[in-house]
Amino acid sequence: RVATAPDPTLLVRRKAALGGELSPLFYREPLQVVRAEGPWIYTADGRRYLDAYNNVPVVGHTHPAVVQAISRQAAVLNLNSRYLHSNVVELAERLVASMPDGLDTCVFANSGSEANDLAWRMARVVTGRGGAIVADLAYHGVSEATAAFSTNTYPASARPAHVAVFEAPRDPRDDGPVAIARVGAARADLQRAGHDPALLAVDSVFSGAGILTPRDDFMRGLQDATRAAGGLFLADEVQAGFGRGGRNLWRFQDFGLTPDFVTLGKPMGNGHPVAALITRREIAQAFSEVDEYFSTFGGNPVSCVAALTVLDVIEQTGLVAHSGAVGAELRAGLEALVPELPVRGQGLMLGVELPDAAGFAERLRAHGVLVGTTGPGGGVLKIRPPLIWTSVEVDRFLIAFQQALG
Ligand code: PMP
Numbered sequence: 001r002v003a004t005a006p007d008p009t010l011l012v013r014r015k016a017a018l019g020g021e022l023s024p025l026f027y028r029e030p031l032q033v034v035r036a037e038g039p040w041i042y043t044a045d046g047r048r049y050l051d052a053y054n055n056v057p058v059v060g061h062t063h064p065a066v067v068q069a070i071s072r073q074a075a076v077l078n079l080n081s082r083y084l085h086s087n088v089v090e091l092a093e094r095l096v097a098s099m100p101d102g103l104d105t106c107v108f109a110n111s112g113s114e115a116n117d118l119a120w121r122m123a124r125v126v127t128g129r130g131g132a133i134v135a136d137l138a139y140h141g142v143s144e145a146t147a148a149f150s151t152n153t154y155p156a157s158a159r160p161a162h163v164a165v166f167e168a169p170r171d172p173r174d175d176g177p178v179a180i181a182r183v184g185a186a187r188a189d190l191q192r193a194g195h196d197p198a199l200l201a202v203d204s205v206f207s208g209a210g211i212l213t214p215r216d217d218f219m220r221g222l223q224d225a226t227r228a229a230g231g232l233f234l235a236d237e238v239q240a241g242f243g244r245g246g247r248n249l250w251r252f253q254d255f256g257l258t259p260d261f262v263t264l265g266k267p268m269g270n271g272h273p274v275a276a277l278i279t280r281r282e283i284a285q286a287f288s289e290v291d292e293y294f295s296t297f298g299g300n301p302v303s304c305v306a307a308l309t310v311l312d313v314i315e316q317t318g319l320v321a322h323s324g325a326v327g328a329e330l331r332a333g334l335e336a337l338v339p340e341l342p343v344r345g346q347g348l349m350l351g352v353e354l355p356d357a358a359g360f361a362e363r364l365r366a367h368g369v370l371v372g373t374t375g376p377g378g379g380v381l382k383i384r385p386p387l388i389w390t391s392v393e394v395d396r397f398l399i400a401f402q403q404a405l406g
Contacts (some may be wrong), residue, residue: 006044026372027365032084036061041370049365050396052385053372055349058242058267058390059312059313064236066270069309070302078302081108081295087304094311095276098249101257105284108299109275112238112265113141116201117263118277120145122287123199123232123308131195133186133226135168137376140201140236149201152208161193168209169218179221185227196388197231200262201289204251210375211344211382219255232283234271235285236273239349241386242389243314246324246347254346270310274303315386323348330383333398337405343382348389352381363404369397378397 010032014023038060041049051061059066064333073087081088092106109115121367126128132149134235140149147154148163159165164186169178189199202222206212223233240251241264250262260283263273275298288294297303314320327347334343334352343350354360357380359372364371372382384395 003032004131005043006032007067018398026370030360031365031370038062039355048368050369050393050400052364052383052397053370054386055182055239055244055384056266056271057386059270059310059317060222060386061271063270063309063313065308065313066272066306066351069305070272073302073305078300080153080297081299085304087301088299089307091299091304091311092276092307094308095264095278096345099262099278102258102280103262103278104280105279107279108304109265109274109277109295110297110303111141112236112263113143113146114145114295114298115238115263115275115277116149116234116236117143118293119151119201119234119279120199121262121289121291121293122277122279123261123284124232126283126286126292126395127148127196127198127230127232129196129198129200129230130162131187131190131193131197132163133183133190133197133231134163134165135202135206135209136165137203137206137335138203139208140203142388143146150208151321159219162190162195164189164193164197166222168206169214170209172213172215174218174225175215176217176221181224183222183225183229184207187225190299197229199232199234200203200226201234201236203236203239204347205245206253207239207349207374207382210353211345211349213346214255214279219252219257223259226355228260233257234263234349235259236263237261238265242310243320243323244347244349244384246320246322246327249314249320267309269306270308273297274299274307288351317388319387320358326389326391329391330389330394330397333394334401337383337398345383348383348385349385350383351375352383354378354381357378357381361402363406364400367400367403369400369404 032046033313035042035056041051095106134149137152139152140146166182166186226233262278268274342353374382
């Protein structure tokens with residue numbers, strides 16, 4: 001069923017059937033969306049909006065190559081992942097080849113949450129320990145384990161004793177020794193609760209903390225201190241990955257990290273649900289000696305061809321370098337418009353700290369541009385468009401931004 005016309009009953013029915021506050025929508029008057037293409041989202045009332053928020057359609061909404069690949073494969077075969085199929089093997093090989101040496105094993109899942117959850121299960125089995133260290137205002141998923149790692153959403157009063165928190169690098173001067181000290185403090189918190197660290201998980205864009213730009217040595221300090229404490233290091237690339245940083249396919253590469261686990265999701269299938277955990281063979285093997293992992297849909301032939309096509313498009317169009325160049329243009333434009341406000345981030349993942357970010361996002365919407373908000377109290381504008389933006393979209397965005405400033 002393809003919706004085309006406004007349905008005035010939809011909002012009330014949604015609230016009734018989806019639990020109101022359990023399933024909030026963006027904007028005071030939510031958008032009734034019907035169609036999208038490239039950088040544009042079209043609504044039932046016939047308007048179109050420039051998408052400056054959605055990272056999932058990384059190669060642009062409804063990219064024809066991805067749509068065609070999914071449709072073709074769906075018309076031929078889709079079934080559970082216990083059968084041999086070339087798409088699945090090819091995708092695993094491509095992902096592993098894109099990682100640093102040693103990260104040679106790929107496990108498929110349907111969501112970033114599941115990939116992180118599996119990393120946590122493996123880390124516990126392999127280290128024989130039960131403690132986790134995460135950043136403040138982080139988000140890592142919806143499962144019981146990963147929700148407890150999600151310090152941005154999970155009530156601190158309910159945080160289990162096996163989860164300790166380090167402070168995100170808010171100060172651009174936060175360096176390696178600062179990171180090592182913060183991991184040391186979190187480790188001491190764990191030890192007081194009778195735990196040792198099995199895993200430190202980090203989203204290197206620190207999206208929930210308001211989009212930060214950490215120093216390389218801060219990130220390396222996190223990794224080195226985790227290893228020195230006997231734990232494993234997880235680079236959560238669910239949000240940061242697939243070229244958004246504009247330098248490498250994976251954001252952790254920018255810092256020279258060599259994680260034990262890398263998790264991928266959101267943009268991986270350009271909207272089709274698919275996710276992955278990449279790790280070292282000995283970790284996966286040690287896990288499979290005592291436990292089992294099977295996902296019915298994880299890495300099915302349709303999801304895998306969607307992800308293969310996304311990788312093809314990124315490679316063939318040089319999208320990583322492109323997002324770096326367009327991101328630099330966007331940042332320079334923003335810095336010129338609001339020289340007094342801090343602009344943070346890298347590539348096409350930028351945050352602008354604004355006095356009334358939520359109100360500003362509403363005004364931008366009125367001028368035809370969709371953004372998000374994040375950070376403490378939602379005070380940071382989250383700009384995270386599809387990577388196919390060009391100077392044309394940057395200019396449109398900056399014009400709307402100026403109009404919204406009044
Ligand atoms: N990790 C990070 C950094 C994320 O941003 C998200 C989703 N916002 C997740 C994990 C969870 O992914 P999913 O919603 O696909 O389960």
